């Protein structure tokens with residue numbers, strides 16, 4: 153296909169503004185949704201799609217005045233945690249459709265994806281979607297787009313991805329406004345690896361964007377990153393390729409592949425994905441660990457942004473510490489893991505990566521157990537932006553303030569004298585405050601109107617403490633938490649109450665304490681239980697008695713001993729799953 157007739161683009165949008173619906177419509181309108189449906193191509197694409205459970209990558213042919221174009225749609229996820237993946241996919245595009253819901257207006261992720269596209273030098277085509285809705289306010293949203301992005305209202309397309317209205321103008325704009333990929337077709341091969349997945353039968357499937365030269369089946373290529381050599385066994389549209397790569401880790405995102413024997417300057421790569429949230433994952437039954445680890449490994453092959461390390465806990469046994477891009481990413485992964493593994497798992501409270509500064513070194517700590525007792529240490533912070541109708545501004549500021557936010561600023565997104573102006577509130581906020589239930593609170597306290605986005609903003613000095621919990625004076629490592637000094641009382645009391653509720657009573661009294669340093673912050677006491685399991689089984693019925701003791705032994709195996717306290721593993725599931 154002549155390079156001049158190729159367009160590489162993505163659709164970028166705030167969640168629910170209609171990305172998938174528009175993608176489907178484009179593929180359908182060009183009648184090429186199944187171009188290669190008989191071949192493996194479609195299967196690979198379907199698989200990529202299903203496995204990642206996010207969006208669409210596809211290619212289509214579009215005819216305009218005797219000229220035939222190949223349009224490559226490259227998927228970008230539209231969620232708050234996936235900004236890294238968005239910019240990664242953008243590296244393979246020259247343009248993007250910025251989709252904005254005409255009834256909702258510009259939302260928090262509309263801004264972040266727009267700036268990410270601009271930063272990458274992409275041509276942005278503004279598209280107003282859902283104009284069929286009675287609540288659509290195209291003129292007003294166009295004014296917003298103009299005031300926020302400086303986009304000329306005359307350049308904004310009006311569509312309904314649902315009814316198909318305006319879609320042909322979108323196709324036309326793609327070929328007219330987005331430039332074809334540049335590069336030297338006769339030059340040395342340079343292929344930019346921007347995504348990968350794993351196929352059980354064919355090994356690693358990489359998505360590559362050819363910057364220079366030509367890539368053919370049978371070619372021998374090498375990685376600039378690892379220097380390893382491969383032979384291309386399969387090629388498909390939208391730049392997927394298979395070669396004799398066995399391990400997922402060999403497909404380094406941001407790598408440049410070149411022809412064996414040629415020398416090229418590697419393309420600027422990517423910072424590796426940065427884990428923002430960590431959690432320990434354990435089986436409910438300790439001896440199920442091999443099965444759990446196997447399931448985790450299988451899933452990680454399809455999601456390269458998750459980091460995995462083995463760890464063990466005195467209370468929970470063998471487990472893994474996983475790192476995620478954000479809490480939503482963690483929830484998605486957890487859900488997929490529960491499906492794959494098909495049993496309950498214990499997930500510890502999420503932790504952000506703290507930096508602990510010792511005299512001679514700085515250590516990033518992702519497990520509270522490894523934290524020193526009390527430290528003045530830097531904690532990761534985020535720059536948050538919230539877009540909300542102005543009547544909720546005060547409520548949103550209160551919410552952020554309760555979560556230790558600082559550096560507040562706000563600006564009106566519309567300059568007209570409308571009744572309900574939209575405001576963008578920005579602030580800095582500790583990452584640990586937004587990885588729990590912040591998003592839910594934000595939604596409920598704004599009646600669902602607020603949209604939220606955040607980006608990494610480095611570290612800031614903070615007053616943090618490590619809180620541990622004692623059962624009958626023995627620490628339970630899996631429950632340790634890092635909290636801000638100002639919240640230690642409230643958090644300590646809350647957890648102790650919760651433990652009191654879920655821990656079964658023992659034959660003796662059990663104190664439950666929350667401790668910071670040497671100080672007890674909160675305490676509850678579990679009163680003693682008097683019981684004799686064989687008491688009710690009177691007289692000579694030996695067999696029945698034996699059976700009962702046998703059952704009890706079986707139950708014991710599933711019990712966890714913390715000092716003299718016996719806890720069923722399920723108690724941890726109860727404690728940790730209803731955070």
Ligand code: GTP
Pocket residue numbers: 165166167168169170171172173174207230231281282283284285311312313314315
């Ligand atoms: P994520 O993949 O979750 O980011 O969402 P998305 O941006 O892909 O949105 P999706 O295409 O799933 O659309 C969200 C909702 O809006 C769905 O219920 C669609 O049916 C609806 N929708 C999309 N386009 C239109 C449109 O033009 N008009 C109307 N009325 N509804 C639409």
